[in-house]
Amino acid sequence: MTTRQQVAEVEGWFTLDGAEPRLLGLRCPDCGTYVFPPRAIACPNPECPATELESVELSRRGTVWSYTVNHYAPPEPYVAPDPFEPYAVAAVELADEKMIVLGQVAGPLDGLAVGAPVELVIDTLYEDDEGEHVVWKWQVAS
Amino acid sequence: MTTRQQVAEVEGWFTLDGAEPRLLGLRCPDCGTYVFPPRAIACPNPECPATELESVELSRRGTVWSYTVNHYAPPEPYVAPDPFEPYAVAAVELADEKMIVLGQVAGPLDGLAVGAPVELVIDTLYEDDEGEHVVWKWQVAS
Amino acid sequence: MSRQGPSGQASGLARRHSPGSLALALGSGGQVAVLGVGMHPWGKWGANFAEYGVVAARAALDDAGVSWSEVQFVAGGETVRNGYPGYVAGSTIAQALGWNGAQVSTSYGACASGSMAIDVARARILAGLCDVALVVGADTTPKGFLAPTKGERGDDPDWLRFRLLGATNPTYFAFYARRRMELFGATPEDFALVKVKNARHGLANPMARYRKEVTVEEVLESPIVSDPLHLLDICATSDGAAALVLTSLEFARRRGIADPVRVAGVAVVTPSFPNAVIDMPNFATDSAAAGGAAAAGGTPGRLSFRDSIARAAYEQAGVGPEDVDVAEVYDLSTALELDWYENIGLCAPGEAEKLLRDGVTTLGGRVPVNPSGGLACFGEAVPAQAIAQVCELTWQLRGSASGRQVERARVGVTANQGLFGHGSSVVLTR
Amino acid sequence: MSRQGPSGQASGLARRHSPGSLALALGSGGQVAVLGVGMHPWGKWGANFAEYGVVAARAALDDAGVSWSEVQFVAGGETVRNGYPGYVAGSTIAQALGWNGAQVSTSYGACASGSMAIDVARARILAGLCDVALVVGADTTPKGFLAPTKGERGDDPDWLRFRLLGATNPTYFAFYARRRMELFGATPEDFALVKVKNARHGLANPMARYRKEVTVEEVLESPIVSDPLHLLDICATSDGAAALVLTSLEFARRRGIADPVRVAGVAVVTPSFPNAVIDMPNFATDSAAAGGAAAAGGTPGRLSFRDSIARAAYEQAGVGPEDVDVAEVYDLSTALELDWYENIGLCAPGEAEKLLRDGVTTLGGRVPVNPSGGLACFGEAVPAQAIAQVCELTWQLRGSASGRQVERARVGVTANQGLFGHGSSVVLTR
Numbered sequence A, B: 001m002t003t004r005q006q007v008a009e010v011e012g013w014f015t016l017d018g019a020e021p022r023l024l025g026l027r028c029p030d031c032g033t034y035v036f037p038p039r040a041i042a043c044p045n046p047e048c049p050a051t052e053l054e055s056v057e058l059s060r061r062g063t064v065w066s067y068t069v070n071h072y073a074p075p076e077p078y079v080a081p082d083p084f085e086p087y088a089v090a091a092v093e094l095a096d097e098k099m100i101v102l103g104q105v106a107g108p109l110d111g112l113a114v115g116a117p118v119e120l121v122i123d124t125l126y127e128d129d130e131g132e133h134v135v136w137k138w139q140v141a142s
Numbered sequence C, D: 001m002s003r004q005g006p007s008g009q010a011s012g013l014a015r016r017h018s019p020g021s022l023a024l025a026l027g028s029g030g031q032v033a034v035l036g037v038g039m040h041p042w043g044k045w046g047a048n049f050a051e052y053g054v055v056a057a058r059a060a061l062d063d064a065g066v067s068w069s070e071v072q073f074v075a076g077g078e079t080v081r082n083g084y085p086g087y088v089a090g091s092t093i094a095q096a097l098g099w100n101g102a103q104v105s106t107s108y109g110a111c112a113s114g115s116m117a118i119d120v121a122r123a124r125i126l127a128g129l130c131d132v133a134l135v136v137g138a139d140t141t142p143k144g145f146l147a148p149t150k151g152e153r154g155d156d157p158d159w160l161r162f163r164l165l166g167a168t169n170p171t172y173f174a175f176y177a178r179r180r181m182e183l184f185g186a187t188p189e190d191f192a193l194v195k196v197k198n199a200r201h202g203l204a205n206p207m208a209r210y211r212k213e214v215t216v217e218e219v220l221e222s223p224i225v226s227d228p229l230h231l232l233d234i235c236a237t238s239d240g241a242a243a244l245v246l247t248s249l250e251f252a253r254r255r256g257i258a259d260p261v262r263v264a265g266v267a268v269v270t271p272s273f274p275n276a277v278i279d280m281p282n283f284a285t286d287s288a289a290a291g292g293a294a295a296a297g298g299t300p301g302r303l304s305f306r307d308s309i310a311r312a313a314y315e316q317a318g319v320g321p322e323d324v325d326v327a328e329v330y331d332l333s334t335a336l337e338l339d340w341y342e343n344i345g346l347c348a349p350g351e352a353e354k355l356l357r358d359g360v361t362t363l364g365g366r367v368p369v370n371p372s373g374g375l376a377c378f379g380e381a382v383p384a385q386a387i388a389q390v391c392e393l394t395w396q397l398r399g400s401a402s403g404r405q406v407e408r409a410r411v412g413v414t415a416n417q418g419l420f421g422h423g424s425s426v427v428l429t430r
C-alpha cells in the first residue's frame, strides 16, 4: 500500500505534524480570549477593544462534553463513503482555553463517554484522485 | 434545411399557433383585472375578493411604451449565442388589458419607436440538442 | 397631553440593563392586541410558499374582521431555501394579496424569523406609526435533512460544518440529549414520552400534519439517527403558513374587542459573551478564558443563552414562569423540549423528566406544553413556525382550542432558538 | 404621567389614509437622533462582508461616543448573494463585535434593505423599547451584472426574466431613459451630464470608490450597454459598509447633544394597485382594466409608485419638497437620477433636465443632489447603500462634509427603490 498525498481539507486550521498535531486558533493579547476557527475580525469579547489577535496552537487534550454517533449519511457537501458507515462527532472541552471544540471521533469508540479524555489526531475525511483529504479528529486517549 | 422540433421555453404562457399566436393570461371574472404571466394566487386587485381567475388569450397587438437594444450578453441563465448579437427588448402597452407586457423584439428593428404598433410572434430564443427553444416576441407591425 | 415619543421618563427606564422596569413603565401601553390568527395546514403540498401565505393571511384577516385595505404594515418572516421569492416574503405576499400601499418589512433570524417579524410589527404599533399590522410567515421545504445551499463555500461556517464534520442539525440535538442522560439520568424512554405526549396533543388539531398516536415502543424501535435520538425523536420539515393581525389596543377597542389576547413581551435576543454552550452551526463555543471564574459548558449562577430568552420576554410582560398556564416550545427533538422546560423556568435544571413523567406538561396537567402537538405533529416550516406558536396560544387564551383546550389559560409563552444566535420568545396574556 | 403606548389620541391619527396628520400628532416625538455615522470605504477589497460591517459599526460608535455594550438593538440590512453569512447580517456582525445580549433584527427589501433596517430601529426607539440602536449594512459583491443565483428555477420571476427575455437590470433602466427622451426631449448629453456632476461631487469624498473627473465626451464614447445608456451611465457594484447609531432624543440630550441630526421620516412602502410602471423583475405591470379611467403607463393625477415614496416620508416629517436643501437619490443610471428629481418633488415632470442644466442640483446650486458622488462614484453595495445615503446627509446637516458641503443644509431626503416593490425614503432634519 503506497502512501498517498495528504491534503488538509481546510487551510490554516490545524498543523499536519504527525505525532503531535495541533489545532490552530487565535488568542487575544489583551484579554486572553481564545478563538477557533482562526477567523475573528476582532476580539469576540465585547468589553475588549483589541482587533489584532495572535495565532496560537490549542491544547491537544480535552474531555468529552458530549458526543453522538450519526447513523445516516449527511447531505452534501459532506463526502460520504459508499457504503455509508456511521461516524461519531464529539464536543470536547479544552481546560486552558475554556471552550468547547467539535470534531469527528477517530479510531474505536470504546470508552467514548461524557468526561472521557481525548486527544487530537489528523485522520482521513475522504479520498479522491487528489489524494487523502484529512481533517482534525478527536481520539479517545489510552 | 430541416424543420426542427419547437420547444416552448416556458409552459402555458403562450400558444404555439403559427399564424396567430397569443399570450395566455388570466382575467378576474369579478372586476375584469388581467394578469400576466398566468400565475396569480388570487385577484391582484386589493379591493376584489376573487380567488378563481379564468384563462384568457391576451391581445396580439399593442404599442411600444419603451424599448432598448442590449449590446452585452446577459449572465446565465440567459443562453447567449456565440458570437453574441445585440437584441432588443420592448415594453408594450395592451389597450384592452391596460397593462404593459415585456418581450424581445423579433425581426428587423426598423420602425421600432415609442408608440409604434407591434404584434405578437413566436420566435427562436436559442437552439440546442433538444430542438428550437421558442418564446413570445414583439415584432414591428407592417 | 401630547404624545411624548421616546423622550421623557419612559425611555429612561427602557435600558437593557434594567429590562425588568420596562413592563412597569409601559403597563398595558407596552401591549398590542392579537386581533386575528390564521394558518394554512402544515403538510407537503408542493405549492409556492406565497400561496400558503395568502391563505393564512386571509384567514387571519377574516378572524380579525379586518379588511386587507385596512392593513398599514406587513411584516414577513423570510425563508432562504427557495430562491428569490422566499427572500422577500413581506412584499411577495403583499403583492399576492394585491398592492395596497402598505409599509413593508421582511425579517430573517433563522427559526426566530417569525418572532422577529412579530417584534418589528409590535414596535411599529407601539411607536404609534401604525394601528394595524399583518404578520405572515410561509415556507415550502425540501425533503430530508436541511442542507446548505450548493457550491463550494469555504467562507461559510454552515457549509463547513457539513463538509468537515458531517455535523447535521440532529448532531447538535444529540449533544444536548446526551448531556441530559449524563447529568440528569434522562433515558431514551423519557425522550420518547415527549413524542407520545405531543402526538396525542396534536390528534385534534386540524392544522397539524401528523395526527396519529405514537407509542414509546414505536419511538424506540424507529431507526437511530444521531444516537441517542431516533427518527421519531426528531421533527420533520413541512410546508405551511401562519399569520397574525396585530393592532393597537385602542383599535381593538374601537372594534368592540375590549379584552383581546395581547402580545405582552417579545424577545429576539442574541447571546451574552461568553456563549458557553455549543450552538448550530458553530465549530466551537466562545472561550471563557477572559472571565476568570467562568468555565466552558456554562457556569452556575450565570444565565445561559437559552435561559436568557424567555426571561427577557417575561420581564417585558411583567410576569414570571410561575404565571405561565401554557407553553409552546421548539421540540426540534424530543429531548430539546425537556431542556426548554428548564430554560423557560417551568422547573429547575434536572427536573424536566419528572415534570413530564408526572403529567404536569400534558393536557390536563398544571402547565401543558405544546398543546398544538408541537413540531412533533407539525414538522418545521421555518419562517412560519414561531408565528404558528402564537396562533396556538391565541386560540388557547381565547378558550377556542377545540379538543386540546388548556383550562382557564391566561398567560402563555413561546420559545425557540434559531441558527446564528437568534433566541426568541413571545409572552401572550389575556 | 405614564406612557400611553399605542392607545389614546395619537394612534387614531396614525392611519394610513391620513398620514399627513402623523407628523403633527407626533411632533418631535416621532423623531430619533442620528448620534453617530460610519462607513467602510467602497471598493473591491475581497474580504468578508462582516469585516466591512465591523469597521463601519465601530466608526459609527466612535462618532457617537457610545460603547458597543450600550447598544440594545442591532438592525442589520441583509445581503443575499454570498451564502448564509449575508443572510444574517444583524447577528453575524453582532457576533463579530462580541455578543452583548442585544435584541437583533435582519431586514431584507432588496435595495431598500438599509432603509428597512433604519425603519425597524426607529420604531423600536419610538416605542420606548430601546434607547440605543446600531443599524448596519455591509456587502461583498460579485463582478459584472447582478445575476440570479444558479440552478433551474422556473418558479422564480427573477430567474425567468433573464432566461426568457435577457432582461438585465440596465434593460429596465434603459426603458425609463428612453421614455424621458421621448416624452421630455432628454438627450444622451443630459444623462452624461449627471455623471459629470456626480463624478465632480465625489472627488473629495474619502469613502467613494471612484474619485476622478469624467467628461460628457467620455460618457458618450464609452460602450453602449442598453441603448441609450452607456457603460458610464450605469453604476457598478462594490464592496462597502455603512452604519448608524440611532438613539432617542432624550438619550442624545443626556449625552449633551441638544441639537442632533434627526430621522424625521422613513418610508418603506409598497405600490398601490394598479402599479402601472414596469418594475424589475416583472414581466408585466398590473392591469388597470378594473379601474375604468386608469390607463397603462400611469394616469395623470394618480400618484405613481415612485412618486409615492418620498411623499410618505415627507408627510411623516411634516415637511415638503420645497423644504429640501440636499438629496441623495439612487442613480442606478444617470437617467434615473433625473426621474428622481420629479419623483421626490424637486420639479414638475419633464423639468428635470432643465434643473440639471441650470446647475440647481450641482454643489453650489439651490438643492444639490448626490453631493456624496452618488452611486456613480460609489457603485452599489446593496444592503449598505441606503444607510450610506443617511451617513452622507448626516455629515451634510452637521456641516462636516468636507470638500462637498452644501451650505446651510437643514433638511435632507434620500430615495431609492428595490426589486419586488420596495420603495424607500428617509427624511433627515436638523
Ligand SMILES: [Zn+2]
Pocket: A028, A029, A030, A031, A032, A033, A043, A044, A045, A048, A049, A050
Ligand atoms: Zn480581547
Ligand SMILES: [Zn+2]
Pocket: B028, B029, B030, B031, B032, B033, B043, B044, B045, B048, B049, B050
Ligand atoms: Zn378581481
